[in-house]
Amino acid sequence: xxxxxxxxxxxxxxxxxxxxxxxxxxxxxxxxxxxxxxxxxxxxxxxxxxxxxxxxxxxxxxxxxxxxxxxxxxxxxxxxxxxxxxxxxxxxxxxxxxxxxxxxxxxxxxxxxxxxxxxxxxxxxxxxxxxxxxxxxxxxxxxxxxxxxxxxxxxxxxxxxxxxxxxxxxxxxxxxxxxxxxxxxxxxxxxxxxxxxxxxxxxxxxxxxxxxxxxxxxxx
Amino acid sequence: xxxxxxxxxxxxxxxxxxxxxxxxxxxxxxxxxxxxxxxxxxxxxxxxxxxxxxxxxxxxxxxxxxxxxxxxxxxxxxxxxxxxxxxxxxxxxxxxxxxxxxxxxxxxxxxxxxxxxxxxxxxxxxxxxxxxxxxxxxxxxxxxxxxxxxxxxxxxxxxxxxxxxxxxxxxxxxxxxxxxxxxxxxxxxxxxxxxxxxxxxxxxxxxxxxxxxxxxxxxxxxxxxxxxxxxxxxxxxxxxxxxxxxxxxxxxxxxxxxxxxxxxxxxxxxxxxxxxxxxxxxxxxxxxxxxxxxxxxxxxxxxxxxxxxxxxxxxxxxxxxxxxxxxxxxxxxxxxxxxxxxxxxxxxxxxxxxxxxxxxxxxxxxxxxxxxxxxxxxxxxxxxxxxxxxxxxxxxxxxxxxxxxxxxxxxxxxxxxxxx
Numbered sequence: 001x002x003x004x005x006x007x008x009x010x011x012x013x014x015x016x017x018x019x020x021x022x023x024x025x026x027x028x029x030x031x032x033x034x035x036x037x038x039x040x041x042x043x044x045x046x047x048x049x050x051x052x053x054x055x056x057x058x059x060x061x062x063x064x065x066x067x068x069x070x071x072x073x074x075x076x077x078x079x080x081x082x083x084x085x086x087x088x089x090x091x092x093x094x095x096x097x098x099x100x101x102x103x104x105x106x107x108x109x110x111x112x113x114x115x116x117x118x119x120x121x122x123x124x125x126x127x128x129x130x131x132x133x134x135x136x137x138x139x140x141x142x143x144x145x146x147x148x149x150x151x152x153x154x155x156x157x158x159x160x161x162x163x164x165x166x167x168x169x170x171x172x173x174x175x176x177x178x179x180x181x182x183x184x185x186x187x188x189x190x191x192x193x194x195x196x197x198x199x200x201x202x203x204x205x206x207x208x209x210x211x212x213x214x215x216x217x218x219x220x
Numbered sequence: 221x222x223x224x225x226x227x228x229x230x231x232x233x234x235x236x237x238x239x240x241x242x243x244x245x246x247x248x249x250x251x252x253x254x255x256x257x258x259x260x261x262x263x264x265x266x267x268x269x270x271x272x273x274x275x276x277x278x279x280x281x282x283x284x285x286x287x288x289x290x291x292x293x294x295x296x297x298x299x300x301x302x303x304x305x306x307x308x309x310x311x312x313x314x315x316x317x318x319x320x321x322x323x324x325x326x327x328x329x330x331x332x333x334x335x336x337x338x339x340x341x342x343x344x345x346x347x348x349x350x351x352x353x354x355x356x357x358x359x360x361x362x363x364x365x366x367x368x369x370x371x372x373x374x375x376x377x378x379x380x381x382x383x384x385x386x387x388x389x390x391x392x393x394x395x396x397x398x399x400x401x402x403x404x405x406x407x408x409x410x411x412x413x414x415x416x417x418x419x420x421x422x423x424x425x426x427x428x429x430x431x432x433x434x435x436x437x438x439x440x441x442x443x444x445x446x447x448x449x450x451x452x453x454x455x456x457x458x459x460x461x462x463x464x465x466x467x468x469x470x471x472x473x474x475x476x477x478x479x480x481x482x483x484x485x486x487x488x489x490x491x492x493x494x495x496x497x498x499x500x501x502x503x504x505x506x507x508x509x510x511x512x513x514x515x516x517x518x519x520x521x522x523x524x525x526x527x528x529x530x531x532x533x534x535x536x537x538x539x540x541x542x543x544x545x546x547x548x549x550x551x552x553x554x555x556x557x558x559x560x561x562x563x564x565x566x567x568x569x570x571x572x573x574x575x576x577x578x579x580x581x582x583x584x585x586x587x588x589x590x591x592x593x594x595x596x597x598x599x600x601x602x603x604x605x606x607x608x609x610x611x612x613x614x615x616x617x618x619x620x621x622x623x624x625x626x627x628x629x630x631x632x633x634x635x636x637x638x639x640x
Contacts (some may be wrong), residue, residue, distance in 0.1 A: 028288055033242040038288065042488035044498065046538050060331045065563050068327045071256040079251070079329070130541065139252040140266035149249055199248040199332055204333030207584045208240035213325075213333075216485060217538025220326060220334075 003174040010181040025192025026200060034203060052161045060206045060217075062199035066219040078129040085123025089159065115168070120163050126155050151194050156185035161191020193212055226304045229348025230281065233302075236340035237282050241263065245279050245563040246283040247330035248272055254324035254334055256389060260582065261567055271324035271334045274313040275303045278341045305349065311350040314341055316559030316579035319586075320478075321531035321566035342447025351446050354576040359442035366458075367438045368575065369406035370630055376404070376437060379413050389420040394466065396429035400505065401468040401497075402618035403459065403483075405476040407607040415475060415607070418634030422506070425637050430472075433462035439474050441482035445572030453490040457484060463497050470498045472505055475628050476534030477570060477606040484537065501533060502630055503605050508543035510549065517636040521551045523600035525631075528557065528590070529564035530606035543605055544630055550636045557593050565589045569612035580595050585617035595626060605629045625636060 001009070041049075063069035069076055070071050090096060093111040101107035110116075131152055161180035165173065190196060213220030235517040254271040255261040261269040283290035284299050293299040320423050322335040345351065351359075358368035365372060380391035392398070400423070408415045423430045436458040443452025463471050473480040484499040500508075509515040526549060547554050559565060568586030573579050590613065594602065602617075602624050604610050613626045 029246065031288055032288070033239050033246060034243050036237060037240040038238040038240055042492070043485045044494070044495050056331060058327060064327045065559070067559055068257060068437070068563070072253045075251055075253055080556070114562075137252065138265070139255045139261070139267040139270050140250065143250040143252055143270060143273060145250070163578065173437075195246070195249050198247040198249050201243050202330035203238070204243040205247040205333075208243060209325060209328075209331045209333040209336075212240070212336070213535075216536060218535060 003172060003178065004033075007174050007178040007181075008180050010185065012181065015184050017189040022188040022191050026197070029192050029197055030200070031202065033166070038208075041212070041215055043215070046217030047214045049215040052219065053209075053211030056210020056213070056220050057203055059207045060202075060210075069115065074129075074133060078126045078133070081122050081126030082130060085119040085126060086155075086159070088119040089123060092116060117163070117166060120166075122160060124156070124159050124163065131156075138183070147194055151196050153188065153220065154183075154187045154190050154194075158187055214216035224347060224349030226302075226307065226348050229307055229344045229350075230302055230363055232339065232347040232422060233278055233281055233344030234285055235598055236343050237278070237286060238301045240333065241278075241337055241340065242282060242286055244330075244332040244334075245275075245282050245482040247332060247568055248279075249330065251329065253329060254332075256446045257323040258318075259323075259568060259586045260319075260322075261437060263585050264582065264589045265298040268313060269317045269339075271318070274310065275334070275337050275341055276317055277310055278337065278344065279305050279437070281365065283490060288542040307345050307348045308340075308350045311345050311352065314338055314345060314577055315352050315355065315572065316582055318569035318571050319566045319568065321570055322535040323353070323531075323563065323566070326535065327392065339444075339447065342445075343449060344447075344450065345580060346447045351448075352578065354578070355442065355446040356571050358572075358575045359448065360447050361424040362438070362440070362442040362455055363451060366436075367406045367409075368440055368442045369410060371406045371409050371438070373434055373437070373509070375409055375434070377427075379416060381410060382413070383417045387417060387421070389418060389424065390575070391416065392429075392431045393428070393434050397467050397470055398429035398431045399604060400460075401463050401471045402430050403472060403474055403479065404432070404437050405440045405474050405607050407440075407476070407611060408474055411611065412496060412607055412628060412631070414631040415628060418631040419502070419629075421634045422509070422515070422630070425516065428509075430589060431466060431468070431483055433459075433466060435465075436462035439476055439479035439483065441486075442572070442575070444478060444482045444486060445575070446577050449490060456483060456490050460487065460491060460495065463495075468497055468511045470505070473501045475498065475502055475605045475607050475610075475630055477530035477536075477608065478572075479604065480539075482534050500534070501537065501539055502538055502606075503533070503542050503546065506633060507545050510546060515546075515547050515549070516631070516638040517633065519550070519636050521601070521632075521636075522553060524553045524555060525551050525601045525603055526555050526557050526594075526597055526599045528567065528602060528609055530604065530609050531566050532566065532568055533605065534562050534564055543603075546629060546633060547599075547603065550633065555597060557597060559593075565593065567609040567612040569608060570606075574608055574612060583612070584616060584619055586633065587612065587619075590616060591620050591622070596621065602626045603632060604628050 018106045020113040076125040097107045284294045320335045327335040361370045362368045441455045480501045
């Protein structure tokens, strides 16, 4: 397989396979969650659970309070750095928007590529910092499983290969681009079957927690 | 209760895995932030005490039973089944080193309600036969005698008589159609008899009718703490039946955190029906009396005071402003503890921890969080509204040779009532 054939495959059949696995896998995961159901709350409510649940979906993106932020400062800084960086790279880089446009039929304005490049670097550095923490911090090391390292690598690779493609580092561009797309496909295939699902399910978690607390009159 | 076995434990655990739990386990990325919010971790530095780790057997069971990949892994023998030894080991983590205070649930960035799941994993671990001796004892006494500390009506009658002799106040038993059915915690009957007298004085001044049921005066619920819903239901039903028999408007939970949760929030769900009466914590009732102008106080406490928020009131009950409104009526020098209100740190003894003898060491270690908060504040008096917190605070302060009196808010208010 030469580089052109490789690129053709990852852009065509490869991407299709990955997308199908990703979408069906995620649908199964969401069904698995919702089908478990939950009991109706019969206690007299103190507050509106629905508005509280919706509120918590947003407020949990920020620290609970100043002291909690101080105590978990490293995770907050690196966590924000990585997630914001990743969001900008995925959704505000011109070639990505073009791909989305070709798939969905609509797009939006992109950020200048050098700006996205900066966010890529922020995301890469943050991810490395989080890996270092995973390997060294007593709590995080204790909690970590092989899957945590696998999903770290699966997230790191698309960012790294994307960065290398843009800067034409070390390898021919078409191979780099092919590797970049392949690494994204790897990520998509892993996604529904690992804790990468949190990108979707965290909204469900926040909703339930916010709602259950809100019914008791607690802003969670 | 049927015989405790691993199979039963696993079965009960499975029954307690619901949609929120599945969403929570799907969302956790092992970031470790819950550890920073847990006093059992911060005061010991032991990573095993990280809140989410306390759920590991339940997480694996969820994965093996309720996810596609987990089921495939189980089928081909790639997954590690939950074992008897493991549940025994986890008993220490979920009973000794967790007060279900819910701080972790407030900080989790993906929004997991970890303490909600702890409540549920306790159901499985107790069904497997690994609940701590101390809690089993308390629960057995609650079922058989009517109180986890073995208090009977005799003790309460004696106390009522003493109050009548010393103050002339009548403690009304089994009156129908009154405003309030007052419940007590054993702790109050044994250690803080001031509470009952305070209630009698306050309601007399406010002109409210009230009663105690001789059939159900105990508010605490060991079934909730040990995690046996059948027993929790039985204990709650005694209160519900008494309230309905006496046709009261409101059932008043005493100065106790989990008793409030047990009746106010878990009660209707355990019984499977809505209540015909209201359930309020005594602090809520007092604040309503204040609002109606029925709580007339005089004299001001000048000593420097702070309030320890019982976790079950703030994080699980939404009672945050009420104690402050009340304190401000009688205290000029009230200062807030750091992280007060919704994010307050637990005393270290809630959720049944205080009933477990083997947990004494870690319980007093966990108290170091409160100790450093209090050292920082330098107050003369510590006020709270939970007798379980109060016992732990008194013991912790004693052990650490700190001379700060701990006072219950209700009795402090009663001391300031305008004499008629």
